[in-house]
Amino acid sequence: MLVEEKNALTEEIELMIKKLGKKRSALLSILHGIQMKHRHVSEYAQQEIARLLDIHPVEVFSVLSFYAFLNATPKGRNLVRICRTISCDMKGKDIIVRAIERELNMKIGHTTSDNKFTVEYVNCLGLCDEGPAMAINDQVFTKLTPEKAVKLLSKVK
């Protein structure tokens, strides 16, 4: 990581703390903000957050590792989450998954070689009446068919 990048990251965190207050309860919102922008919360960022909130770095790592939507290592540029809960499962989530795996030439839970997509399972998107459902970044899509799912991915930059 370049020094400028580090400084920029620190500044970002400082800005968020200024907005949210220097308190432990700001932690998740800060992590979320960094995650949104950088698609992960690096070890450097974790330590800076810990320093600026005056908590231990391991506490930041502990919290980060607890939540499914936060991660310490970078994922692909786009995050695809496919609902695996029983309602979507019954509506054919397996077929969707296999179609995506074939199309992107990868296995679920991994990232494509061009780093464009990370595809994962997610526990219940709350769209059980419209399954199978998946989320691409912060947008959700329902009543998927294999064709529709692949088409949606092809539109993603």
Add this chain to the structure above:
Amino acid sequence: METKTKKRTGPVIFSGYERGTAIEKALNINREDILLEIRESKLRGRGGAGFPTSTKWMLTAAALSDEKFIICNADEGEPGTFKDRVLLIEYPELVFDGMVIAAHTIGAQKGIIYLRGEYEYLLKPLQEYLEGMRKDNFLGKDILGKKGFYFDITVFLGSGAYVCGEETALIESLEGQRGEARNRPPYPVNTGYMGKPTIVNNVETLASIPHIIIKGSEWYKKLGTGKSSGSKLFSVSGDCDKPGVYELPWGTKISELLELVSAKNTKAVQVGGASGFCYNKTQFDKALAYEDAATGGSIMIFNESRDMLRVLNNFMEFFVDESCGQCTPCRIGNVKLLEGVKMIQKGDYTFAYINKLKELGKSMQVASKCGLGQSSPNAFLSILENFNEEIFNRENGGTNEN
């Protein structure tokens, strides 16, 4: 996601409401009378546990503190539940007016809505809605001219943890911690968010409040059964022609609901999501109510073609993944139950061992630290019990590899 334009109908929540009218009325009633009205209505928590709402409110109102909080639990993570999403998209006025009324009643200055990370796309619309409320003086200083009544609501986005739907885990999460349930007592009504008295109410509970204020507890109580008053939103999914959110009075029979949503060849109904119970055909005359088939509203329907072991496997995988991992019964117990399911799937089991697992499940129900571990064996126990024949008469371990 499809945006629904069809008009919803229902006895309470979907019965039509104009923003702010309940707040206006509530501000002219003194707090004690509001509490009595809520108590009279017999409203109980709609998240699933069914704790009397008035008790929570009264204890928080009685707690001495310079700071109190209202938290709206929108961490709707129970598989098969999506009513809160519908409420937040289509009926935010009910939810937020409910929060304002709660704030007035117990004397809170700050409200937080804990929105599950999966609903991130609702963050902006909700924030915009709240901004509108501020502009129209439904939030902020001297709300609707009531001198000294300050209240504001912020949205907090979760980050993907089912256990945060448990109220103390939710509070931990809000405080920047791992979503691990606290020891209780003390309860949030005394020692909640930031150690202050806190109400944590489900989205639907709060959305019921404005109607009770406007139409009164007598009207509300007429709906439902003796112990379950009012109506309930049901999130219906699975094998039926008309899945979706339905508002029905408490006491509706499972069979009536199945008819309403045009479910055919139904073999099983999972009531209450992954943490609920699974009923077979002989039990479809059970009433959906706290005193019979209690539920937070998740109804999942399975027809004759479904493999109940696959269903159970799906639920147990969910719990193994979503257990917070702090207490022994839940962290390891769920893994053992899942292993048991896999054994049956492979046909590699003894009844002696399965019976041991059932006993383990019962211990988990009483010894786990929070509701997650206490309810995670429900599906295991009820599916093995109610679908005993299907599960144990499988040839060579059954048909479905998972």
Add this chain to the structure above:
Amino acid sequence: MKKYLTGKMGVPMKTKEISRAPVSQQAHVIQKPEHPEYIGGSITVEINEKKVSVPLGTTILEACRQNQVYVPTLCHHDDLCVAGVCRICVVDVEGMRTLQAACAFPITAPIKIRTSTPMVRKARKHIIDLLLSEHYGECYSCFRNNNCELQALAKEYGVDHYNFGHVEKQRYEIDSSSYSVVRDMDKCILCKRCVRTCIDLQEVGVLEAIDRGYKTHIGTFGDKPLAEVICINCGQCINRCPTGALRANDPRDEIWEAIDNPQKHVVVQTAPSPRAAIGEEFGIEPGHSFTGEMNTALRRIGFDRVFDTNFTADLTIMEEGTELLIRLYKALVKKDTSVVIPQFTSCSPGWVKYLEHFYPEFIPNLSSAKSPQQMFGALIKTYYAKKHNIDPSNIVSVAVMPCSAKKFECNRPEMTSSGFKDVDYGLTTRELAQMIKEAGIYLPEMPKSHFDDPFGDASGAGLIFGATGGVMEAALRTVIELVTGEKVENVFDNMNIMPVRGFEGIKYAELPITKVGPIPKLLVHVVPNWDWLKGATLKIAVAHGTANAKRVMDSIKAGGKFSLCHFIEFMACPGGCIGGGGQPIPTSAEIRRKRAQAIYAEDAALDVRKSHENTHVLKLYEEFLTYGPCGHTAHKLLHTHYTKRGKFIS
């Protein structure tokens, strides 16, 4: 003496504002009220159909214990705040749907408790079964065999087979990267005692629960090896681990090898605290010293010479005390801004590393005097080797310590002033007890024998280094007498300087110096004049446990009360060395108090109780350290420097 943020029995009592532990682990600490009647009085509950009265807010567990009702525990530890996670202590409370964790349930109503219903017994059995199913390894290949709380519970509940299977493959790599602490997470039962010790009791913050659900494990920042994070090696986590998941890095094999090698001259020094605690490893009640017996055992094991670390503790007092006088003169009289006060003690390696990580800007405050262990190491391979004509490369120097951090300390690259590794191995009290057992010796029955010369005679001042406040008391015994010429016993009854004794987290005292001189020959040259001390008031403080050290450091940083001190004793471990990370397991406030009593009793029985009256020390200055305390030779061998480590992990 004013109390400063301390709790019962030396366990720091914290308010939410100052503790950085996760809220889930600290908000519900139930303090026993001093005057229960003021906050609601007592309440009558039924335990197993027997009516008992307890103060309001007492936990069910405490209520049971007070009334001789046994409830098993695992995640509970008297030194730590409540967790309520293992669930082994569940009991039945009438009217409640589920069982309640006795350790975490404060009694606020007249409840009816039953501790042994069929449901309770079954739940407990299930919990043990579940923990065992995940617990990798065999008891006979574990250092906690026969001293393991999980094993004891399994026995208690008559476990004779694995009801829910047993993990057969190692899942975690053993982390032995650290010189001090080894982590074997396959044996971890996730009680989080280590987490609460590290974050809450010690406020170091190295260990936390990582991931969730089935994948939950205790880990460090980024799941890095312990050697790469900011662990201070205090080993307090080891003392509180119920199983063998945490242990010290054990050098027994290498030491046996050296003993068995006739070419090697193996010498051992023993610190004051092991002798006061080692009996516990042989089933003796805490509070009995086995100094003489241990000496005989060490000889029978095969050590060539058995020395007393207290000797170099006396030497430390001479060096550190002299350094203090020089510092005070330079800072207060010469107004030399390059010299800082207060001076901090440097004999606790856990504290030293804590300071290097967390307050590196205060390194200049640390006394440059080495710890007694390292002074000894430097002398053995120089003075002793020369005197006895032994090739220092053939000397293997072992230090028996109550401490896990001493293992790290002897491996510091700067600890080679003899031209060799000054101390080869740090051996904990536990490990020594193991060696004694391996040699077929039952320690309590050993005849007594004395230490070997030339480092065999030490004063009581060196001995009391083992308890919190001991270094300060030893220093004061010497400083008062050398500076004022007044006998200590005339100032403090029986030479016991009570203001610095006891287990309060932070102790503070002021000592007016009413007269000065005559200054003895050994010291008179260290500062040009002594008059400035007349009428001065020496301000001192003592802190034990890094959480208390943090309080003091933050006060100094903020220019508070402690910044005005002249000399501060810091010990990384609660209770001082007697509560060290290498001491017998278990530990508790009561056990630490008894160990301290044993040390003070031994001191009281000695003839020589002041470091400057140790004739062997004086002889050493005559023969070898001829430039005197803080002189040229002393500086080369007995003083050291430190490393600015900081907190950032790259």
